[in-house]
Amino acid sequence: MNDVKCECGHVNPHGTVLCEACGKVLDETDNRKELLDMRYEGSARRSQTYNKTIIDKIWNFFSSVKVGVWLIIITLIASILGTILPQEMYINLPPDVYYEQEYGWFGKLYYQLGFHDLYGSWWYLLLIAMIGISLVICSLDRVVPLYKALKAQRVTRHEGFLKRQRVFGANSEAEQTDLETVKKHLQAKRYHVREENGDILAEKNRFSRWGPYVNHIGLIIFLFGGMLRFIPGFYVNEDLWVREGETALVPETNEQYYIKNNQFILEHYDKNNKTFEKALNRAGEVVKNYQSNVVLYQREGEKIPGEKPKLKKLEEYKIRVNQPLSFNGYSVFQSSFKTEFKAMTFALTNKSTNQAFGEVKVDLTNPQEKYDLGNGYSVELLNYFPDFEFDDNGEPSTKSRVPNNPAFIFRMNTPDKPKGETSFVAIRQTIEPFGNNTYKLAFKGIETKNVSGFIVRKDSSLWVFIIGGIIFMIGVIQGAYWNHRRIWVQRKNGQVWIAAHTNKNWYGLKRELEAILAGTKLTMPDDQLQRDKEVKEVV
Amino acid sequence: MAALSSNLLFVAFILYLIATLFFGGSIKEKKGLSEKKETNKWGKIAVFLTIVGFVSQLGYFITRWIAAGHAPVSNMFEFTTFFGMALVGAFIVIYFIYRTTLLGLFTMPVAILVIAYASMFPRDITPLIPALQSYWLHIHVTTAAIGEAILAISFAAGLIYLVKAIDQTKSSKRTFWLEAVMFSLVTVLGFVAVSSIFSGMGYHEKFNWVDKHDNEAVVEYTMPAIAGPHEGELLTKDGFKPFVEMPAIVNAKKLNTVIWSLIGGIILYGLIRLIIRKRISAALKPLVKNINLDFVDEISYRSVLIGFPVFTLGALIFAMIWAQMAWSRFWGWDPKEVWALITWLFYAAFMHLRLSKGWHGEKSAWLAVIGFVIIMFNLVAVNLIIAGLHSYAGS
Numbered sequence: 001m002n003d004v005k006c007e008c009g010h011v012n013p014h015g016t017v018l019c020e021a022c023g024k025v026l027d028e029t030d031n032r033k034e035l036l037d038m039r040y041e042g043s044a045r046r047s048q049t050y051n052k053t054i055i056d057k058i059w060n061f062f063s064s065v066k067v068g069v070w071l072i073i074i075t076l077i078a079s080i081l082g083t084i085l086p087q088e089m090y091i092n093l094p095p096d097v098y099y100e101q102e103y104g105w106f107g108k109l110y111y112q113l114g115f116h117d118l119y120g121s122w123w124y125l126l127l128i129a130m131i132g133i134s135l136v137i138c139s140l141d142r143v144v145p146l147y148k149a150l151k152a153q154r155v156t157r158h159e160g161f162l163k164r165q166r167v168f169g170a171n172s173e174a175e176q177t178d179l180e181t182v183k184k185h186l187q188a189k190r191y192h193v194r195e196e197n198g199d200i201l202a203e204k205n206r207f208s209r210w211g212p213y214v215n216h217i218g219l220i221i222f223l224f225g226g227m228l229r230f231i232p233g234f235y236v237n238e239d240l241w242v243r244e245g246e247t248a249l250v251p252e253t254n255e256q257y258y259i260k261n262n263q264f265i266l267e268h269y270d271k272n273n274k275t276f277e278k279a280l281n282r283a284g285e286v287v288k289n290y291q292s293n294v295v296l297y298q299r300e301g302e303k304i305p306g307e308k309p310k311l312k313k314l315e316e317y318k319i320r321v322n323q324p325l326s327f328n329g330y331s332v333f334q335s336s337f338k339t340e341f342k343a344m345t346f347a348l349t350n351k352s353t354n355q356a357f358g359e360v361k362v363d364l365t366n367p368q369e370k371y372d373l374g375n376g377y378s379v380e381l382l383n384y385f386p387d388f389e390f391d392d393n394g395e396p397s398t399k400s401r402v403p404n405n406p407a408f409i410f411r412m413n414t415p416d417k418p419k420g421e422t423s424f425v426a427i428r429q430t431i432e433p434f435g436n437n438t439y440k441l442a443f444k445g446i447e448t449k450n451v452s453g454f455i456v457r458k459d460s461s462l463w464v465f466i467i468g469g470i471i472f473m474i475g476v477i478q479g480a481y482w483n484h485r486r487i488w489v490q491r492k493n494g495q496v497w498i499a500a501h502t503n504k505n506w507y508g509l510k511r512e513l514e515a516i517l518a519g520t521k522l523t524m525p526d527d528q529l530q531r532d533k534e535v536k537e538v539v
Numbered sequence: 540m541a542a543l544s545s546n547l548l549f550v551a552f553i554l555y556l557i558a559t560l561f562f563g564g565s566i567k568e569k570k571g572l573s574e575k576k577e578t579n580k581w582g583k584i585a586v587f588l589t590i591v592g593f594v595s596q597l598g599y600f601i602t603r604w605i606a607a608g609h610a611p612v613s614n615m616f617e618f619t620t621f622f623g624m625a626l627v628g629a630f631i632v633i634y635f636i637y638r639t640t641l642l643g644l645f646t647m648p649v650a651i652l653v654i655a656y657a658s659m660f661p662r663d664i665t666p667l668i669p670a671l672q673s674y675w676l677h678i679h680v681t682t683a684a685i686g687e688a689i690l691a692i693s694f695a696a697g698l699i700y701l702v703k704a705i706d707q708t709k710s711s712k713r714t715f716w717l718e719a720v721m722f723s724l725v726t727v728l729g730f731v732a733v734s735s736i737f738s739g740m741g742y743h744e745k746f747n748w749v750d751k752h753d754n755e756a757v758v759e760y761t762m763p764a765i766a767g768p769h770e771g772e773l774l775t776k777d778g779f780k781p782f783v784e785m786p787a788i789v790n791a792k793k794l795n796t797v798i799w800s801l802i803g804g805i806i807l808y809g810l811i812r813l814i815i816r817k818r819i820s821a822a823l824k825p826l827v828k829n830i831n832l833d834f835v836d837e838i839s840y841r842s843v844l845i846g847f848p849v850f851t852l853g854a855l856i857f858a859m860i861w862a863q864m865a866w867s868r869f870w871g872w873d874p875k876e877v878w879a880l881i882t883w884l885f886y887a888a889f890m891h892l893r894l895s896k897g898w899h900g901e902k903s904a905w906l907a908v909i910g911f912v913i914i915m916f917n918l919v920a921v922n923l924i925i926a927g928l929h930s931y932a933g934s
């Protein structure tokens with residue numbers, strides 16, 4: 001397709017509406033309107049020019065702001081849907097049970113529509129992806145022509161261009177000194193003033209025009225960061241439970257790092273605290289602190305299978321909520337805690353006399369096989385079920401190795417029962433499988449210990465989000481807190497014409513013009529848009 | 540310190556009320572309304588009172604901070620009060636850009652309503668749970684509130700636009716919806732009035748009820764129960780017997796409060812209509828007759844432009860930094876987070892519509908109203924109904 005040559009001599013790309021250099025209206029269909037559409041300087045945008053091939057069609061679809069706004073609105077509405085009921089990650093039951101149980105038929109429907117995991121659904125991601133594509137194409141479609149047009153603009157402008165600016169006025173009586181004063185004022189207001197054949201173009205803050213494009217780039221980088229999450233190893237997110245006194249390998253660290261949990265601390269606010277007294281009376285116990293005192297170790301030397309690793313102490317740290325332990329790109333966060341049974345104590349007792357013959361303390365993570373109580377009394381641990389249940393055949397078994405519900409089969413050896421008596425002991429029950437025993441193991445007490453729950457996180461994509469966020473902020477501020485202003489003061493037909501344009505904040509532009517024209521014979525130009533309105537209002 | 544703090548807040552509240560009257564006076568004085576003309580004497584007094592009130596509220600904020608040992612933005616009362624203060628602050632800033640007292644006449648009542656609403660919540664100084672013990676939280680909450688307050692100014696300007704632009708001589712969809720906005724504002728007042736009356740009476744009644752897990756529980760109402768709890772059994776002698784019983788999944792107590800607020804709102808609105816004998820928006824129309832439509836349109840848009848970056852920084856970026864520290868992930872699709880995103884998307888759409896579809900004037904004003912509705916929804920409903928991690932609902 002052909003480029004268009006304007007009468008001023010400038011050659012414009014095909015599709016240009018206003019000549020890049022002088023601003024003459026090239027597209028005659030536009031000539032009838034009263035005011036010029038100054039968006040993108042009437043430059044030749046690909047999307048407005050070509051619509052033949054399938055690529056053109058796709059390009060035009062995504063470069064349309066109308067489409068972009070629709071995408072944003074649809075995403076907005078979809079996001080609302082996801083807040084009606086709690087999302088999958090915030091519930092603690094299987095979703096197929098939870099939604100129906102808590103919210104009846106509505107919950108069931110919500111679950112069946114897949115809204116329980118809305119933000120992870122393929123169509124939500126597709127929406128976000130389409131916004132991303134739209135951002136890229138739409139920005140490219142506009143920024144290049146806009147840049148070219150602003151660069152090619154000449155000082156002297158076509159009459160039709162000036163007349164049809166929103167702020168425009170003509171003066172018949174003007175003196176040379178007036179123009180000098182105006183120029184001085186313009187410069188004082190930090191305008192960049194260019195002059196050609198006695199015509200003036202004053203311009204400032206052109207950089208603010210790039211604001212939207214800069215912020216869109218920031219958004220694109222941010223979305224790109226989200227995509228990095230799908231690369232394995234870029235993003236580590238593991239739970240880690242460490243009992244007090246134990247040392248555990250930090251997962252996904254290549255067996256490099258170990259953490260020892262010295263102590264877990266749970267503090268509540270003091271009820272007698274004067275400041276919070278009333279609130280505490282209303283709310284009851286309020287947690288003040290969750291803290292794990294830990295030691296971080298690094299393995300030394302090669303990893304040898306079957307051998308205990310040699311550990312080098314790196315640092316001691318108090319991990320608290322909001323104060324994670326960080327090392328080598330990893331962060332360990334305090335996320336929860338639980339208490340576990342640690343040891344149980346029993347007394348070997350004669351059932352009829354209630355006489356005790358010594359105590360047995362069973363360490364629940366590491367029980368002994370035999371406990372000698374002296375004087376011919378002893379207790380053997382025949383079987384141990386840390387997490388006891390009856391299996392499908394009705395046999396005792398264990399669900400896990402965590403002592404949630406410990407049960408034992410003991411043999412009690414005593415001088416008067418040399419063959420021993422067998423007893424099955426579980427929490428709150430004792431079974432004597434071989435008839436009536438003379439002795440029993442009476443429950444004496446249980447010791448507990450705390451287990452700290454940590455989240456181990458490594459997020460190599462974090463810096464991408466940070467950079468994206470910073471660029472976005474720079475872009476919005478650039479576009480929102482400054483505006484691109486241009487003022488033309490030109491000699492036409494023996495008069496001095498003044499026209500002005502800004503991309504936003506017309507009020508500010510007009511105030512500035514008043515100050516610039518102050519002390520001259522030049523009159524303040526009209527706001528032609530407002531004049532139109534006033535005419536209409538009168539009618 | 541805590542007592543001084545409450546007194547300062549009270550002083551600020553009274554000053555805002557008086558300032559509003561003076562803003563009204565400044566409009567009546569005919570001149571001095573459209574662009575560029577000088578503010579008249581009434582207007583100057585109004586602005587002065589507003590600033591003194593603001594300083595007093597700042598005093599409340601600082602003294603309460605000292606008393607609590609943390610920034611007072613950590614429960615519903617504190618956060619909402621801060622939002623009210625930010626609204627006044629944002630108005631002061633915008634006033635010095637555009638110098639129109641009419642904006643004060645529309646903004647101050649909204650700020651007053653917000654603060655009155657805030658003080659219906661328990662006002663005790665609350666201790667911080669571990670997740671909230673982070674200065675990032677305070678930075679996040681304050682910046683977000685300031686951003687929302689600036690965006691709310693665009694609502695006030697939009698309201699002025701609509702009051703002026705909409706023809707009140709015949710009823711239409713537009714008059715209906717504008718009046719609906721006015722009614723909502725009156726309903727907030729209704730809520731404040733009803734809550735104050737019942738708490739002044741010390742009203743209490745208790746119910747035994749059965750929750751959705753079939754557990755028995757006790758609930759205490761502070762307003763007569765129109766909507767009673769599921770299988771509720773009134774324990775208080777001479778207590779009010781509920782008209783209807785709610786199913787277990789509905790929070791009957793909150794619903795009851797909503798019903799009472801609506802009743803209060805309807806009564807108040809009815810009284811107002813009885814007195815002025817026309818729509819509230821129609822009654823306000825003479826106040827705005829001197830203002831130029833393009834001028835308020837510009838104020839509205841400018842507020843969005845100024846507020847949007849602040850909101851993004853506070854409600855999204857600082858929020859992400861805090862979430863990263865507290866929960867090890869900067870984004871977790873918690874309802875409060877999602878509603879911040881929704882607000883942000885909405886204003887992004889607003890700016891694009893304005894820029895490329897030329898949605899100026901009345902359309903833009905309606906969008907400003909909707910934006911404010913979303914912000915209020917996030918502040919009120921998401922905190923109280925859709926409870927999540929950020930929720931202050933317990934307090």
Ligand code: HEM
Pocket residue numbers: 062063064065066067068069071072131134135138139142209212213215216219476479480884887890891894895
């Ligand atoms: C959530 C996503 C988006 C955000 C936060 C965003 C943000 C912005 C902001 C703040 C502006 C400046 C507005 C103003 O100054 O009034 C802007 C301008 C613009 N945006 Fe977006 N945008 C988003 C998505 C999109 C999409 C999907 C498109 C494509 C259809 C798009 C196209 C544009 C265009 C064409 C402009 C005007 C540029 C100019 O004035 O030269 N934006 N955007």
